[in-house]
Amino acid sequence: GIQVEQSPPDLILQEGANSTLRCNFSDSVNNLQWFHQNPWGQLINLFYIPSGTKQNGRLSATTVATERYSLLYISSSQTTDSGVYFCAVAQGGSEKLVFGKGTKLTVNP
Amino acid sequence: SQTIHQWPATLVQPVGSPLSLECTVEGTSNPNLYWYRQAAGRGLQLLFYSVGIGQISSEVPQNLSASRPQDRQFILSSKKLLLSDSGFYLCAWSAYNEQFFGPGTRLTVL
Numbered sequence: 016g017i018q019v020e021q022s023p024p025d026l027i028l029q030e031g032a033n034s035t036l037r038c039n040f041s042d043s044v045n046n047l048q049w050f051h052q053n054p055w056g057q058l059i060n061l062f063y064i065p066s067g068t069k070q071n072g073r074l075s076a077t078t079v080a081t082e083r084y085s086l087l088y089i090s091s092s093q094t095t096d097s098g099v100y101f102c103a104v105a106q107g108g109s110e111k112l113v114f115g116k117g118t119k120l121t122v123n124p
Numbered sequence: 125s126q127t128i129h130q131w132p133a134t135l136v137q138p139v140g141s142p143l144s145l146e147c148t149v150e151g152t153s154n155p156n157l158y159w160y161r162q163a164a165g166r167g168l169q170l171l172f173y174s175v176g177i178g179q180i181s182s183e184v185p186q187n188l189s190a191s192r193p194q195d196r197q198f199i200l201s202s203k204k205l206l207l208s209d210s211g212f213y214l215c216a217w218s219a220y221n222e223q224f225f226g227p228g229t230r231l232t233v234l
Contacts, residue, residue: 048223055227056212056228058228060222060224110221111158111173112158116166116167
């Protein structure tokens with residue numbers, strides 16, 4: 016099956032810093048989503064982005080489907096950005112998501 | 125707007141006891157429904173998915189089963205819990221590719 020690799024596994028930032036999280040996948044996809052898991056475990060949808068670029072406030076994402084990677088940018092990080100960020104993909108006509116292992120982000124005040 | 129509910133939020137059960145977790149979706153019709161488990165650590169693993177009432181596909185062999193008795197209701201069950209069933213169980217729904225997750229149930233088997 017498809018493999019999803021996220022990097023870095025852990026990231027520690029000072030408040031106000033910018034960061035880039037990466038997601039590599041091993042095959043073509045028709046669905047790519049970024050999630051933020053907060054300290055209570057809730058998975059919050061950030062982007063549905065099988066290709067192209069999207070922005071939402073301080074967050075933006077780019078997926079280059081032909082090169083099989085996606086990037087999540089966080090600018091001017093805040094302590095509330097802390098948590099685990101997951102990339103998940105689906106192939107072909109399937110809606111079954113395969114998750115990466117996540118990037119654990121800690122933003123210190 | 126669509127809303128997804130899960131209950132209970134937390135559960136502590138002894139080994140060998142039965143399990144029933146419920147997930148319901150509001151505000152949409154004929155959604156695809158999913159059960160995922162997140163074990164200690166971070167990864168999420170798809171357990172079951174359903175494209176309609178009574179239609180269940182299992183992704184991994186395990187001690188669990190799923191049922192969909194109504195269009196917007198998805199139930200995860202076990203007849204006898206194992207220690208290895210402990211984890212965080214998340215229900216999700218989708219209509220047009222994008223999936224949305226419920227708040228989850230944290231299960232501890234002692």
